[in-house]
Amino acid sequence: MQSVQRVDFPLLRKVDAVPLAHDQGFDYRVLFSPTTVGSHYMKFVLVYGEPGSESDLQGLPGDQMTLTLQGKAVVVAAGQQYALPIDSAIVVPAEVAQKVKISGDVQWVAIRASCDECPLMQAQITQDRLNGRRPNAEVPLVRQVDKIVPEYLYGFERRVLFSPSTVGSRYMKFAVVHGRPGARSVAHTHPGGEMALTLHGNAQLVANGEHYDLHAGSALAVPPAVKHPAQATGNDEWIVVTSYCDECPLMKAQRLKERRGQ
Known part of the structure; x- marks a missing residue:
């Protein structure tokens, strides 16, 4: 298991020096996160998807925001399809299940921010479950x-x-x-x-x-x-x-x- 490094001074990283992880046909570079390096609360990840790749359907406990830097994709969530071409961004609300399909014939590259590993979020989730509360149903938004x-x-x-x-x-x-x-x-x-x-x-x-x-x-x-x-x-x-x-x-x-x- 990778040790957690939460430093109290700025951390500068070269993207191409960050190790690649692979899951469901996508490659990921976790630039910063509470469970790896550099961040106390937020997760910042570069995502790469080859043409034809498709992720499984899954939801996160916190909001997830994604900006397309190259290529194009389609996000399927809340029974709808959301086109995500270059220079467009989507936010998928907490607990809304989504999957990503890569469209077009070039690699999709995106930067993604989320807070599912935030210790404050984790504590809130635990409290909500104890009290039987669920997140309000919301739909994704593309800009x-x-x-x-x-x-x-x-x-x-x-x-x-x-x-x-x-x-x-x-x-x-x-x-x-x-x-x-x-x-x-x-x-x-x-x-x-x-x-x-x-x-x-x-x-x-x-x-x-x-x-x-x-x-x-x-x-x-x-x-x-x-x-x-x-x-x-x-x-x-x-x-x-x-x-x-x-x-x-x-x-x-x-x-x-x-x-x-x-």
Whole structure:
């Protein structure tokens, strides 16, 4: 069994150095997760599917969000089929069974964020089962990246695909961020940490006095409460997919308990 490494400083990984796992005709690279490395709460995974591959029908205890980076797929859930071409994303709610079929004749590549291994989620599931509660029935939602109105922050353009305060997700925020060369954020933190996969361009993040150079094919996990400004470097636009759980109601309840000393 792989040992769990939950560090309290940022972890930078090269995607092609992360081991591949295989299941149901799909390959996976677990970039970060609570049961492997880098993350306290969220799971961040690259998924690869060859033409004709089809997964089994299964559901997760937390929401699952997937963004297609290459190729196309069809997600079957709640009695419906949802097309997932490039630059489109889907959120499948907790406990909704789904399966993925790869359509087209090229490999499907997607980045996926979920919270099924989150310790807060696991505790909530246990409590719900003891009380006989079940999740509310909901249906998946698909969104196209270029159809989302962006937010503008410090020279960065952020398109929030799903979040508890907007649409689709009860627990996590999933976004695509563009930064023009030279764009720089203020130092900030995330109570549940942040995971990011650079798709294009370059950037530099500073945390705990260390510099982390981000480029296409690299992934970064920033632990909870670690201050970090980020700056887009080089001559090209920086494009990154990010996931956070700042707005998660379970996270907010946990932080409230901590402030009260419970």
